[in-house]
Amino acid sequence: MTLRIGIDAGGTLTKIAIMNDHLAPAEALKFLKFPSSEIERTVAWLAAEANGAVLAFTGGKAGMLRALAEREAVATASGVDVLAVPEFEATCTGARWLLQRQGRSMERFLLTNVGTGTSIHYVTQDGHERVGGTGVGGGTIIGLSALLGWRDGSYEDLVTAALDGDRSRVDLKVSHIYAGVTPPIPGDLTASNFGNVRRQSEPVGIEDALASVVGLVGETVTTVSVHAARERGTADIIYIGSTFLGNKLLADIVYRYTRLRGGEPYVLPDGEYSGAVGALLALQG
Ligand SMILES: Nc1ncnc2c1ncn2[C@@H]1O[C@H](COP(=O)(O)OP(=O)(O)OP(=O)(O)O)[C@@H](O)[C@H]1O
Ligand SMILES: [Mg+2]
Incomplete structure (x- = not known):
């Protein structure tokens, strides 16, 4: 699949990561965000940009966003897989990956996510636990x-x-x-x-x-x-x-x-x- 899109619909902001596997690694990953209160903007963006992509949703507002996207026939437009990923799993995996990409791989670390509220996790090579x-x-x-x-x-x-x-x-x-x-x-x-x-x-x-x-x-x-x-x-x-x-x-x-x-x-x-x-x-x- 060419385009993979991860969507984290949080309490305040909806963060989107887009991976275009056809581009060089340095340009393959793009980020953007929308206020979660303006859910229709995210849906409109998906309608315009996510054609033929595979989508994965996470975050507290993922269910609501996904339902709206599917009602607008965005998420299922190309009959592709739409995945739901548990929030803590997604956050810990993504942080580990971003650290690695920056040449800062760590065997284990504590991860503090200061979002709308704050959630703390213990992350190891092969697992994570909310602490x-x-x-x-x-x-x-x-x-x-x-x-x-x-x-x-x-x-x-x-x-x-x-x-x-x-x-x-x-x-x-x-x-x-x-x-x-x-x-x-x-x-x-x-x-x-x-x-x-x-x-x-x-x-x-x-x-x-x-x-x-x-x-x-x-x-x-x-x-x-x-x-x-x-x-x-x-x-x-x-x-x-x-x-x-x-x-x-x-x-x-x-x-x-x-x-x-x-x-x-x-x-x-x-x-x-x-x-x-x-x-x-x-x-x-
Ligand atoms: N443009 C912005 N609009 C609103 N808040 C912002 C903005 N930029 C940064 N913030 C800060 O970021 C916080 C939200 O952080 P983040 O996006 O990580 O949380 P979230 O994923 O929406 O929430 P949670 O994970 O708790 O459900 C806000 O509470 C605010 O302090
Ligand atoms: Mg969050």
């Missing part, structure tokens, strides 16, 4: 920022504003509490996210609040990951998910905080397409 998760994820950045008064448009705008923020007036560090004396743990660790707000006499700016929201999410997903990694006896933690898109602040926090706690972090480029890639790879067999 935890937290409801603190990308959806938290968007939702909590809105509650704090952020009204502007895109995710890009939000993460750019957060990058201008200063967390020092919002978050309480261990060194703030142990003022003037040596603390028993690194003073740079956050003692209390948002714990410094009430000590301020001047109002906290929205950028500062946004930076601390990103900090809360970054430190929470890191903390849960480091504990899970320790439990499995590995230091390598691979981070994926669209929450990292253009979000340098989050990546910086995750790198710094993981290392501070003895882990070895890597934010996988194109990692948000792991599920779509894993779904696509299932079409090979």
Whole structure:
């Protein structure tokens, strides 16, 4: 088959990976994404582009998308196979494959997917196991920022504003509490996210609040990951998910905080397409 398409319909974004086996390896794989709330755009894209392709669906909204695509006679247009791949299977397989493609193959690692929510997996050469998760994820950045008064448009705008923020007036560090004396743990660790707000006499700016929201999410997903990694006896933690898109602040926090706690972090480029890639790879067999 010439065209293989993997579709990961997540809670927020629908990620698509397209493999054209007739092209040279460097050009064979393409990515694109649509908001999951605009499901008809994905269906229209499939109607226009997926003719004669084989399709594999994964993600929480895969069933809904597939049903709509089939009703529009997209998915069955050429009578080809349409596959459903379990989300965790697709995500772990795709991440392993993307790591390998970047020359970073690993025997085993922890995989933290910061999507709308956060899901954590232990991945080995021949298997994977979900080892935890937290409801603190990308959806938290968007939702909590809105509650704090952020009204502007895109995710890009939000993460750019957060990058201008200063967390020092919002978050309480261990060194703030142990003022003037040596603390028993690194003073740079956050003692209390948002714990410094009430000590301020001047109002906290929205950028500062946004930076601390990103900090809360970054430190929470890191903390849960480091504990899970320790439990499995590995230091390598691979981070994926669209929450990292253009979000340098989050990546910086995750790198710094993981290392501070003895882990070895890597934010996988194109990692948000792991599920779509894993779904696509299932079409090979
Ligand atoms: N253009 C965008 N629109 C909305 N959110 C975005 C965008 N770009 C990045 N994000 C961030 O990415 C998060 C979604 O990440 P991702 O696409 O990995 O999750 P998902 O697969 O949709 O959700 P889940 O896997 O939890 O079902 C959002 O919560 C938001 O923080
Ligand atoms: Mg997802």
